[in-house]
Amino acid sequence: MWVVGIVLLWDILTHTFSLGEGIMLVVVVLIVAGLVSQFTIKVLTRPLALLQQGITSVRQGRFEPIQVSETGDEIEDLGKSFNRMIDELQRTNREIQQHRDLLEERIRQRTEELENAMRTALAASQAKSEFLANMSHELRTPMNGLLGMLDVVLDSSLEAEQRENLETAQHSAYSLLALLNDILDLSKIEAGRMMIEKIPFNVRTVLEDCVKSYQPRALQKGVSLHFEMDASSPSHVMGDPLRLRQIVTNLLSNAIKFTGQGSVAVAVRTEPIEGRPGTVQFGIDVRDTGTGIDSDKLQSIFDKFTQADGSITRKYGGTGLGLAITKRLTELQDGCVTVQSTLGSGSTFTISLPYEIVQESVPSADSAPVAFIPRAESSGAARILLVEDNVVNQKVVLAVLRKRKFHIDVAGDGREALSLMETSPPYDLVLMDVQMPVLDGLETTRIIRKDPRWTSLPILAMTAHAMTGDRERCLQAGMNYYISKPIQPAHLIATITQALASTPSQLVPAGRDAMEPTPSDQNDLVGDLLRVFLQLAPARIERLENAARNQDAVAIAAEAKKIAAAAEQLAAPHIGECAARIETAGKRGDFTGIGTDLEQLRQEIHAMEEAIA
Secondary structure (H helix, E strand, O other): OHHHHHHHHHHHHOOOOOHHHHHHHHHHHHHHHHHHHHHHHHHHHHHHHHHHHHHHHHHOOOOOOOOOOOOOOHHHHHHHHHHHHHHHHHHHHHHHHHHHHHHHHHHHHHHHHHHHHHHHHHHHHHHHHHHHHHHHHHHHHHHHHHHHHHHHHHOOOOOHHHHHHHHHHHHHHHHHHHHHHHHHHHHHHHOOOOOOOOEEEEHHHHHHHHHHHHHHHHHHHOEEEEEEEOOOOOOEEEEOHHHHHHHHHHHHHHHHHOOOOEEEEEEEEEEEOOOOOOEEEEEEEEEEOOOOOOHHHOOHHHOOOOOOOHHHHHHHOOOOOHHHHHHHHHHHOOOEEEEEEEOOOEEEEEEEEEEEEOOOOOOOHHHOOOOOOOOOOOOOEOEEEEEOOOHHHHHHHHHHHHOOOOEEEEEOOHHHHHHHHHHOOOOOEEEEOOOOOOOOHHHHHHHHHHOHHHOOOOEEEEEOOOOOOHHHHHHHHOOOEEEEOOOOHHHHHHHHHHHHHOOOOOOEOOOOOOOOOOHHHHHHHHHHHHHHHHHHHHHHHHHHHHHHHOOOHHHHHHHHHHHHHHHHHOOOHHHHHHHHHHHHHHHHOOOOOHHHHHHHHHHHHHHHHHHHO
């Protein structure tokens, strides 16, 4: 370009410029420029464009080789380097994919293994629960026969040596029953089936009852037993009285067992809990002057089946379950248990439990029940149908009830019971076993309740099943009462008396002129009714509270009706009025005022307890 320009400029200056020559030179220059441009595009621009396309493809995740031009320069080397990098990325990507596939396969296998393990664990848990339920039934059934027959024989005339031997056998049987209960309790706790109630109760009364129940054993060993509780400490709290009783009983039993001489004391102290108004911490100390525990064994004594010394089992007996259950029950109630002991100088077990204070109200003078006299009874022998497949249990119940002059028919299974109910005169009460061949007690009860003739017939569940939920299943099936085996004759008679007293027929055992009862018979009946009523009242109030909480109008009306009927039998009008108001509110579906009536009902029952005391 510069050469052509200079030539043309020189020709113009020397006046030798030719137009044709100038045009020819310009055309030559353009041709040369085009050739140079094509060469430049081929050698430089196109390889760079191909390199850019390859990089863009890699950035987008497509590991395709770059098309490299054979230019023999740095661009060709750069393209080949990119292709080697792409090859390496492809290899790495394949390895990553292989690892990912392997990891996914391992995750899938582990997931399957976990699912199989979970299914196995659930099956094992279900099998354990079924085993415990069956073990409870299979052990309690012969225990019922053993204890029942011992009670029957001990209730007869015996020589002194025979009575002593039978009482020894009876004590051994009750020890075996206590061991069975401990094992079942521990199993329920470990399976998460132990339910903790939250109902109002009197701490002082529960603890005093525990101490009183162990006074005879302490006196027999020559050990003094004391109870200390500050009068200013609150007594009425919200919690689980049954589990508190079980905890203190376990500790008292150990304290007296390991104290040869000296004293055992139960001391109670309380202190407020910071940040929780209306709640106090109860500290319950059980102190003894017994053998004591070695310091290096203090923690292991709370392990199940563990005792401080292997010789303890040989000398004192026991399995080492009591303290393990005590610790678990305390922790279930958000509490703790500690121990301080010196070998040879005694031990102090301390239970710390938080309880919500219940405001105690003093009943008015006119609210205290004045008399508890049952209604006049109609004459006639009460007819009872016993549905039980076990022959030994049949003999036990027959021996207990025939002494009271009841008329009893026996059915070996549910189908036979239904046949007897169709063909025999009407029964006043049915004693129903749960686990039976052909037709079990639950299904038999459901069939009975479907018939209008038997909707109000009292049915008493009498079963060796004593696991959590068994009582509820019996009641849901339509049974009115529940007694677990082994059966206590006194408890059985009291419950039957209560059931018969709550029915319209009001039938009583034959052999007595029902229209003219003797004072002693009437007092015995009143006492039995009162004991049963006061024993069942906390559970019934709890069911009322649960039904009110769940807004279950049917359950509220049913439970309140039972309390009202029992109150009418006991001539306790204030209790009957409260129960009647609750029943009416339940039928209307009015759940707002039930809480107040429930509290008043609780106060009236407490007033009855104090009046009886």
